[in-house]
Amino acid sequence: VTSLSFIEALDQALELLEQGYPFEYCVQQFPEHSDRLRPLLQVGDDLRRLAQAPAPQLDPSKTTPDWNKLLADVPQCRSRRSRVVADLHSWINFNLLPNKRLFVGLATAFLLIFGAGLHGTVNSPDNQFLDPLNPLVKRLQLATAVFNPVEQSEWHITYAQRYLDQASILARQTGYIPAGVLAQVVVEVEQAVSTAKQTNKQVQLFSQISALIVEAEDLVTQAKVETTTPQWKRIDRVSAQLKQLQNDLQASAASSDRPTPKLSISVENATPTSTHVALSIKPGTKRESKSTKNNDKQIIPTNLSTTPLETLSETPTSLPLASAPSSPMDDPTIEPEAPPTAEPTPVPTAEPTPVPTAEPTPVPTAEPTPVPTAEPTPVPTAEPTPVPTAEPTPVPTAEPTARSANEVPTEPPTVEPTEESTAVPTAEPTSESANEVLPLPTAQPEPTFEPTPVLVEPTADSAESLSIPDSAPAIGNEAFAPQQESTSIVGTDSTVEQTPKPENRSGPASSAPAEGNEQKKKADDNAPRGQEAAPKQP
Amino acid sequence: MASTSTDLRAIIARAHEGNTSALQELYDAYGDPVRRYCYVRLGDIEAAQDCTQEVFLCIWKGIHKFEFRGDLSFTAWLYTIANNVLVSYVRKRNRAQHVPLTAELNITDTKSLDTARTICDRLMLREAISRLTIEQQQVITLKFFVGLSNLEIAAALNRTEGAVKALQHRAICRLQNILANEHPSIASQLIVQEMT
Numbered sequence: 001v002t003s004l005s006f007i008e009a010l011d012q013a014l015e016l017l018e019q020g021y022p023f024e025y026c027v028q029q030f031p032e033h034s035d036r037l038r039p040l041l042q043v044g045d046d047l048r049r050l051a052q053a054p055a056p057q058l059d060p061s062k063t064t065p066d067w068n069k070l071l072a073d074v075p076q077c078r079s080r081r082s083r084v085v086a087d088l089h090s091w092i093n094f095n096l097l098p099n100k101r102l103f104v105g106l107a108t109a110f111l112l113i114f115g116a117g118l119h120g121t122v123n124s125p126d127n128q129f130l131d132p133l134n135p136l137v138k139r140l141q142l143a144t145a146v147f148n149p150v151e152q153s154e155w156h157i158t159y160a161q162r163y164l165d166q167a168s169i170l171a172r173q174t175g176y177i178p179a180g181v182l183a184q185v186v187v188e189v190e191q192a193v194s195t196a197k198q199t200n201k202q203v204q205l206f207s208q209i210s211a212l213i214v215e216a217e218d219l220v221t222q223a224k225v226e227t228t229t230p231q232w233k234r235i236d237r238v239s240a241q242l243k244q245l246q247n248d249l250q251a252s253a254a255s256s257d258r259p260t261p262k263l264s265i266s267v268e269n270a271t272p273t274s275t276h277v278a279l280s281i282k283p284g285t286k287r288e289s290k291s292t293k294n295n296d297k298q299i300i301p302t303n304l305s306t307t308p309l310e311t312l313s314e315t316p317t318s319l320p321l322a323s324a325p326s327s328p329m330d331d332p333t334i335e336p337e338a339p340p341t342a343e344p345t346p347v348p349t350a351e352p353t354p355v356p357t358a359e360p361t362p363v364p365t366a367e368p369t370p371v372p373t374a375e376p377t378p379v380p381t382a383e384p385t386p387v388p389t390a391e392p393t394p395v396p397t398a399e400p401t402a403r404s405a406n407e408v409p410t411e412p413p414t415v416e417p418t419e420e421s422t423a424v425p426t427a428e429p430t431s432e433s434a435n436e437v438l439p440l441p442t443a444q445p446e447p448t449f450e451p452t453p454v455l456v457e458p459t460a461d462s463a464e465s466l467s468i469p470d471s472a473p474a475i476g477n478e479a480f481a482p483q484q485e486s487t488s489i490v491g492t493d494s495t496v497e498q499t500p501k502p503e504n505r506s507g508p509a510s511s512a513p514a515e516g517n518e519q520k521k522k523a524d525d526n527a528p529r530g531q532e533a534a535p536k537q538p
Numbered sequence: 539m540a541s542t543s544t545d546l547r548a549i550i551a552r553a554h555e556g557n558t559s560a561l562q563e564l565y566d567a568y569g570d571p572v573r574r575y576c577y578v579r580l581g582d583i584e585a586a587q588d589c590t591q592e593v594f595l596c597i598w599k600g601i602h603k604f605e606f607r608g609d610l611s612f613t614a615w616l617y618t619i620a621n622n623v624l625v626s627y628v629r630k631r632n633r634a635q636h637v638p639l640t641a642e643l644n645i646t647d648t649k650s651l652d653t654a655r656t657i658c659d660r661l662m663l664r665e666a667i668s669r670l671t672i673e674q675q676q677v678i679t680l681k682f683f684v685g686l687s688n689l690e691i692a693a694a695l696n697r698t699e700g701a702v703k704a705l706q707h708r709a710i711c712r713l714q715n716i717l718a719n720e721h722p723s724i725a726s727q728l729i730v731q732e733m734t
Contacts, residue, residue: 007707011688014681014706040707043714047682050660051574056583063569065591067561071598 009033014044149198153205156192160185160212168219177219185216186234193242206246213239546609553601561598569594571684572620578683579624579675581664589627593620613686614693621676621694666716674709677702 009030016026023045027034118137138159145151163184167177189209196205213235546567553560572593577586596619604615667675676695680686688706692699 007703010707010710011703039714039718040710043710043717044682046663047678047710047713050663051578051683051685053660056577058583058587062587063573065565067558067565067594070591070595071558071561 006033006036009037010040010044013037013041017041017045018048149195150201150205153192153195153199156188156195157205157208157212160188160192160209163188164212164216164219167216171219171222182216182220182235185212186238189213189216189238190234193238193245197245202245202249206242206249210239210242210246213242546612547606550601550604550606550612553598561594564597565594568616572616575617575620575679575684576624578667578679580627581668585627585631589620589623592623592627596623610690610693613690614696617680617684617686617694618696625672662717663713666713669716670709670712673705674712677705678709678713681706
């Protein structure tokens with residue numbers, strides 16, 4: 001208290017001093033603090049006198065600045081602010097009464113809270129705080145698409161995918177999927193199918209839905225879930241219904257001569273099996289990207305489809321003869337394709353039915369299922385004839401040159417490939433699996449014509465000397481090995497389908513042009529060189 | 539200074555409109571105390587003049603954001619800007635707060651009879667003030683050299699009036715200690731002369 005009083009006394013004494021009272025008078029006003037107050041008040045008096053001293057004078061020209069000159073740059077900045085910030089500031093200050101300010105604040109807070117709640121609701125998993133609002137949001141979203149069945153179906157697909165994502169997250173975190181989530185998936189899928197029927201984009205929607213079903217089935221198989229619930233049992237029914245719809249759609253498409261264009265596409269893609277996969281990947285951008293996480297199957301087919309595509313495209317254009325010798329390594333790989341070329345026609349017919357059963361679940365679920373069924377059949381019909389011609393297994397040899405030929409060009413016993421090609425097809429394709437190679441021949445047809453003559457010449461000269469045919473098949477097997485491994489995951493589907501191909505090829509091969517006979521002759525010629533396939537071809 | 543609150547309000551309103559004459563009026567009203575304030579803090583009249591101009595330029599730039607709530611608010615805002623300008627100026631120059639002798643000689647009151655005492659007195663005080671803390675310097679400068687009341691100083695420093703009084707007390711105590719310890723002879727002589 002005393003200190004505070006002394007501070008007050010000092011301040012009051014300084015005030016008195018400032019007012020012109022004598023120094024002693026000011027000290028005497030506070031006798032209880034006179035001893036301490038005197039030296040401090042003296043300093044204060046010195047400060048006062050120092051401040052009263054006239055300040056040094058400057059040149060008047062310096063003390064009166066030219067503001068117009070100094071403010072030359074300021075107005076620009078000021079005008080910008082006055083127009084934007086100052087106007088807004090003044091509007092808020094003067095145009096908004098306190099009540100309005102309160103209203104604006106509350107409205108802004110409500111919008112922020114509502115927006116955050118809406119965002120959280122949309123992404124809220126089941127049984128969470130905001131989940132009860134989900135149905136309301138769904139209704140609002142579906143209400144916006146009342147007159148657009150496509151959009152409605154897409155919304156249902158989105159919801160189903162969202163529930164599926166939740167299920168996958170729960171499966172990863174807890175290893176258990178609540179039955180309610182899967183039931184929601186089923187409900188959304190059913191609604192998506194029902195609405196998709198009314199649209200003209202059934203192919204795309206069905207493929208997406210089928211991909212969803214496949215993904216759900218995979219998820220169910222990987223995690224613990226109450227699959228016995230009645231809701232989940234409906235998924236099989238929906239899947240069957242969807243397949244039926246897809247088949248009907250394909251049938252209608254086939255009847256309307258659509259297959260021809262599709263065939264051309266499939267030919268470009270190469271083997272029917274590979275096209276099947278490739279198509280499945282194309283459409284389902286969203287679907288497939290997610291499904292690929294779990295399935296190696298899809299990846300494998302893509303590789304298969306791509307490899308043949310490139311080879312096919314190059315071979316026909318390039319020289320079969322030159323290319324063949326350059327890359328014996330590749331020739332064998334292609335050779336197996338030759339035999340399949342003959343077979344393709346039958347294979348597709350046989351495959352379509354099995355393919356959906358086997359693969360549909362993993363890969364094709366998206367869109368491929370429909371495509372393959374339609375395409376495979378047409379593909380063989382359209383090109384089968386050329387395929388055998390394509391057998392020019394040598395041609396493939398040429399293609400490889402584009403890829404790997406560069407690596408092994410030294411060996412390029414140009415002639416040998418021809419021999420190998422003939423022999424190889426007989427050997428490997430028949431025995432193991434030229435399954436995937438089948439499509440390749442389709443594209444190769446053209447080269448087949450050229451290679452035949454070429455083969456004749458080289459066989460005599462260099463083929464024997466190099467005796468490449470023996471090694472060629474082995475190389476070919478190695479080259480196929482990775483593909484086979486990959487396909488093995490995909491499933492037995494591809495392998496199963498492909499295996500029958502060689503058998504069926506015998507039929508179409510017989511109908512194949514004389515070139516096929518010539519090749520057989522060549523194979524016979526090569527038979528003594530140790531080609532295992534030689535005896536099998538007939 | 540502006541004579542009345544209404545005058546200052548009108549000047550600021552015209553400044554809001556971009557009228558440069560309003561700036562000149564503000565400078566006429568507050569230029570000298572600001573220059574003095576800067577001079578006491580810097581010890582260089584030329585630098586003080588430069589800082590004064592800078593202070594009023596800053597006022598012009600920010601006048602559109604200033605909401606007039608009375609003379610006290612403007613005074614507080616003015617010396618807040620002045621303090622910021624001084625701080626930035628000192629940083630730029632990175633110079634010590636010493637007073638050149640020539641400048642100090644100009645401070646002397648030529649009419650006074652005891653010129654020598656005044657010179658020594660002011661030299662000691664200038665040096666002692668420069669050794670105070672920033673807040674203490676602000677309080678002493680605004681109190682004795684600018685002539686602001688405790689309330690105005692409190693507003694300018696964003697402090698309470700009681701805090702300003704406490705700062706003033708500590709500043710004067712420290713000044714007294716500096717003068718007594720480092721310049722005892724002069725200080726005692728000054729005290730004796732003052733007593734007589």
